Amino acid sequence: MEFMKLHLPDVIEWDNDTLTDVYGRMTVTALERGFGRTLGTALRRVMLSSLEGAAPVSVSIKGAEHEFSVLTGVLEDVPDIILNVKSLSVNYDGDETIQLLLKADKPGVYTAESFECPEDVTISNPDLLIAEITEESGELDIVVDVERGKGFITQDEWYNSGKGREIGTILVDSWFCPVKKVNFEVESARVGDRTDYDKLNIEVITDGSISPRDALESATRILMRHFEMILGIGLEEPVSDTVEVETDEEAMEEAPVVVDEPAAEDVDLADTDLSKRYVKILSAGGIATIDQLATKTAAELLGLRNFGAASLDVVKELLESHGRSLAI
Numbered sequence: 001m002e003f004m005k006l007h008l009p010d011v012i013e014w015d016n017d018t019l020t021d022v023y024g025r026m027t028v029t030a031l032e033r034g035f036g037r038t039l040g041t042a043l044r045r046v047m048l049s050s051l052e053g054a055a056p057v058s059v060s061i062k063g064a065e066h067e068f069s070v071l072t073g074v075l076e077d078v079p080d081i082i083l084n085v086k087s088l089s090v091n092y093d094g095d096e097t098i099q100l101l102l103k104a105d106k107p108g109v110y111t112a113e114s115f116e117c118p119e120d121v122t123i124s125n126p127d128l129l130i131a132e133i134t135e136e137s138g139e140l141d142i143v144v145d146v147e148r149g150k151g152f153i154t155q156d157e158w159y160n161s162g163k164g165r166e167i168g169t170i171l172v173d174s175w176f177c178p179v180k181k182v183n184f185e186v187e188s189a190r191v192g193d194r195t196d197y198d199k200l201n202i203e204v205i206t207d208g209s210i211s212p213r214d215a216l217e218s219a220t221r222i223l224m225r226h227f228e229m230i231l232g233i234g235l236e237e238p239v240s241d242t243v244e245v246e247t248d249e250e251a252m253e254e255a256p257v258v259v260d261e262p263a264a265e266d267v268d269l270a271d272t273d274l275s276k277r278y279v280k281i282l283s284a285g286g287i288a289t290i291d292q293l294a295t296k297t298a299a300e301l302l303g304l305r306n307f308g309a310a311s312l313d314v315v316k317e318l319l320e321s322h323g324r325s326l327a328i
Contacts, residue, residue, distance in 0.1 A: 009028050012026070012027070013026065013027055015027070021206075024212025024216075026201070026212075027200070028200040029189045030199060031198040033197060036199065036200040040184035040185075040200050043182075043223070044184055046219040047216065047218075047219045048182055049151060051177055051178060051179055051219065053149075053177055053178035054091065055086075055090065056086055056172055057097070058158070058171050058172060059082055059145075059170045061168075061170070062142075065167060065168055071138070071139075071140075073133055073139065074131055074132070074133055075132040078170075081130065082172060085130065085142070088100075088146075089123065089124035089208050090209065091122045091208075091209040092121045093120070093277075093281070094148065099143055099145055100115040101142070101144075102130065103116075105138070105139045110130050110132065111126060112128040115130075124208030149174070149176040152175050152176070155171035155173050158171045179205070179215050180206060180207055182204055184200060187201070213308075221302060268288060268289055274314070274318055282304070290318075296326060297326060
């Protein structure tokens, strides 16, 4: 396949044998010479800098007024506990600050699974060690504030923004990106008699709160949106200064006769078989009913946060079951 005399890739596939919730390897071949590094660099940078995720912002530990305190009957000191908490991988799609609670007063090892989480919030690494109570007198009472954001924010930046002013609140450096590592390599590929084409291999490692496939799709959509704006796609077209105005009589003569038909009853998405996760994503985009969903195009839906190709297929099936379809 060619576009503007440039060869487009014939194969774009994931290695299903190694694909997991945290690791994925995708191959794109064959590309024009130089395009392997161009695509690989762009996708890698966006995945590591622009994807949103959830991360701890501050920690409050009963009995610790500052980060250098020592807890009686607990093996780890406060700095170690904070380092463990910073490694939490939280799957959270909301906009408000949430709290994770851990309360324990018996000897034992306590992991991320011991935290009490709000509804629709999960921890992707439940086996992560938080702390160990070694004596009967030991106690753990930990409150972790979690927010959603992107990039890296230091504890100094949090403090300058007004957080952490309360005694006992310990601010932490927050790394929001759900993608932990991205590697890519470019190999030579053959097309016919030519061997100077590129083969791009991309490896994506996430924290489990997002799949490698969704991470790559999100990065691609971000790049596409920027390119669309450069082309002017989706922007309002200029209105001509000279507009022909027809009279009421001419409009009435040309207007087609419309016969009113009974409108199908609208249905709330919450009342359908759609999962709560999809309902929440669509609601965040101002879509609450079947009628509202049917007015959206596939491109508009793919622009929603956490809405990928798999989500689009689910929505299409839902609309078909109600005799509807997406707008074109």
